[in-house]
Amino acid sequence: MVIKLTDVAKKAGVSPTTVSRVINNYGSLSQKTIDKVNLAMKELNYQPNSLARSLQGKNTQLIGLIFPTVANPFFGELVERIEGKLFDLGYRVILCDSANNKEKERHYINMLAANKVDGIIAGAHNLGITEYEDIELPIVSFDRYLADNIPIIGSDNFQGGYLATETLFVKGARKIAILTGSQESNSPTNFRLNGYLSFLEKHELTPKMFQIQTTARSTTLKNLEIKHILETEEIDSLFCTDDLTAILVYNQCQQLKIKVPEQIKIIGYDGTKFVQNYFPQLSTIAQPMADYAEILVDLLLQRIQNPEKKLEKNYLLPVKLIQGQTT
Incomplete structure (x- = not known):
C-alpha cells in the first residue's frame, strides 16, 4: 500500500495543507504541530516526493x-x-x-x-x-x-611526489624508480611524477619510470609486471603513486626473498584508513x-x-x- 499525504494528515489529525507546509518548511506552525506531522510520517514511513518538490522549484535535498x-x-x-x-x-x-x-x-x-x-x-x-x-x-x-x-x-600532488622521493633519498636510496599509472597532463599521478623528476634533477640522479596502465580487475597482470621489474631492473627503491600498488610490490618482494627495506625501499601514496589499519608498515604520503x-x-x-x-x-x-x- 502506497502511503499518501492524506494518510499522514489523517493520522496526525491535521489538514493535508498543514502536512504540505511542514514538508516544505513554509509558513508559521507551532512546534507541537510540526512534531505531530513528523511523527506521523515516521510511523507511516512516508517519503515526500523529491521530484515533485523539484518541479515546484524547491530543493530536493x-x-x-x-x-x-x-x-x-x-x-x-x-x-x-x-x-x-x-x-x-x-x-x-x-x-x-x-x-x-x-x-x-x-x-x-x-x-x-x-x-x-x-x-x-x-x-x-x-x-x-x-x-x-x-x-x-x-x-x-x-x-x-x-x-x-x-x-x-x-592536494599538492607535485609536493607529494617530491616528498616521497626525498624520503627515499634521505634513507640512502640513489637508484630511485617510480611506478605510476596515468601520465595524462592533468592527472594527479602525473603531478606526482613531476615532483619525483624535480627532486632527481636537483640531485643529479637518473630517473627510472615504469607505467602500469591496468585496471583494478587485472591484479594478476599487474603482479607479473611488478615481478619483471624487480627481477630485471637495478633499483634500490620504488615510489608507487598509490598504496595498493605499493602493497603489491611489497608482496612480490616477499615472494622473491627481497628484503624490505634493506635491499629495496618502498613508499606509497594515499594513506587511507584501510592501509593504516591493515598494512601499517607501509611508508606513504597521506592525503587529507x-x-x-x-x-x-x-x-x-x-x-x-x-x-x-x-x-x-x-x-x-x-x-x-x-x-x-x-x-
Whole structure:
C-alpha cells in the first residue's frame, strides 16, 4: 500500500495543507504541530516526493556523487566521509560509479540533471567530458579540471611526489624508480611524477619510470609486471603513486626473498584508513581525507545557496609523510 499525504494528515489529525507546509518548511506552525506531522510520517514511513518538490522549484535535498569506484579504499573512504557530512546536514546522496568509463559518466550526468538533484560532487577520472560545461547545476570537482566555472579541491600532488622521493633519498636510496599509472597532463599521478623528476634533477640522479596502465580487475597482470621489474631492473627503491600498488610490490618482494627495506625501499601514496589499519608498515604520503570531505561539501552548499557566488578555482591542500617500516 502506497502511503499518501492524506494518510499522514489523517493520522496526525491535521489538514493535508498543514502536512504540505511542514514538508516544505513554509509558513508559521507551532512546534507541537510540526512534531505531530513528523511523527506521523515516521510511523507511516512516508517519503515526500523529491521530484515533485523539484518541479515546484524547491530543493530536493539530494546530492549526486560521481566517483570511479568505491571498491578502491581511497574512493570508498572519501565517499563515506562525504556522505556522512551530507547526511548530518539533511541531504541524501545518489552514488554513481563511473568505473573509468566516459559513456557511463555521461549517462550519470544526464540522469542526475534529469532527476533535479541539488548539486553534484564529481571525482571521476575521465578527462574531456564536455557535459560538465553545459549542465546548469552547482558542481564541485575533486582533483580534476572539469570546466572553468567548476572549483577544484585537491592536494599538492607535485609536493607529494617530491616528498616521497626525498624520503627515499634521505634513507640512502640513489637508484630511485617510480611506478605510476596515468601520465595524462592533468592527472594527479602525473603531478606526482613531476615532483619525483624535480627532486632527481636537483640531485643529479637518473630517473627510472615504469607505467602500469591496468585496471583494478587485472591484479594478476599487474603482479607479473611488478615481478619483471624487480627481477630485471637495478633499483634500490620504488615510489608507487598509490598504496595498493605499493602493497603489491611489497608482496612480490616477499615472494622473491627481497628484503624490505634493506635491499629495496618502498613508499606509497594515499594513506587511507584501510592501509593504516591493515598494512601499517607501509611508508606513504597521506592525503587529507577529512579536509577533502569538509571542503567539498562546504563549497557545494555555498553554490547551492548562492549560485552566483564567486569561488576560488583551485583549493590545494597539503599532504604529509607517514613513516612506516618499508623505508
